[in-house]
Amino acid sequence: MKMNFLSVRDVTAEEFAELIKEALKIKKSRKRERVLSDKILALIFEKPSTRTRTSFEVAIKELGGDCIYLGLSETQMARGEPIKDTARVLSRYIHGIVMRTDSHEKLVEMARYSSVPVINALSDLEHPCQVLADFVTIKEFKGELETLKYGWIGDGNNVCNSTILACAMMKIELTVACPEGFEPDRSILRYAEKIGGKVKITHDPKIAAKDADVLATDVWVSMGSEHERAMRLVSFEGFQINSEILELAKEDVIVLHCLPAHRGEEITEDVIEGEHSVVFEQAENRLHAQKALLKKIYSRE
């Protein structure tokens, strides 16, 4: 059966841990395994991307495959062709779909009607490939995951939702500090709780930072929320990773940011450029994590 990766929920805790391990192995050896030989994937991006697009294109090519990039205005979907028709047509040409979209329902519809694997390259609900790479980075720098304290400061957005699921799976204690009205998705929180996740929601960034081994944030204004920018800048004031917040964390805390970053908003220049920041390793790990994911998906076909 084909495997989709729309959510962190689409793999078990064991599989997630296995993907992390495999990604680190791939990173170390940089060996070229041609698991995508003769396979062509479509990259459908409704929103801009630097890391996700490039790391997927390189991963696919280094694994012996090829890909076709389809931007927002380049398909008939932009003119209203149903996703269910697009899915069935593309499935007859290509071997997989990597999709970045403004609506998670569109991804679910694409996966339902496509006979080839569909991978979430960011939706309004989740960014599972990002968080897989984040966990590769955490494993790389921290080793054992289970005893870690993870603090998220900022928007309860797509990256935060996937982080909640991954922390629940990996038994990491997570505290999310967000302004009122910007909490993570309720169904994600319910699911995390159901599988035994320890997630605390607070409106005080200091609580999330206290004794944290990992501190993470993301932009205050995600793609598609630009019309709310003025309101968000006011609401998010204080929800910033800065040197004062860092002081509260453990001495060897690592700071994550999926990038792109807005210096002076969710994170300060000195912190993102400072000794605790691992954001460029994290960005590199997108490549290795996605290779591990593609290997898993296509070696079972």
Ligand code: CP
């Ligand atoms: N972190 C991330 O997904 O970056 P891009 O938007 O550049 O792909």
Ligand code: NVA
């Ligand atoms: N939350 C951000 C992540 C960008 C990689 C967004 O959705 O725009």
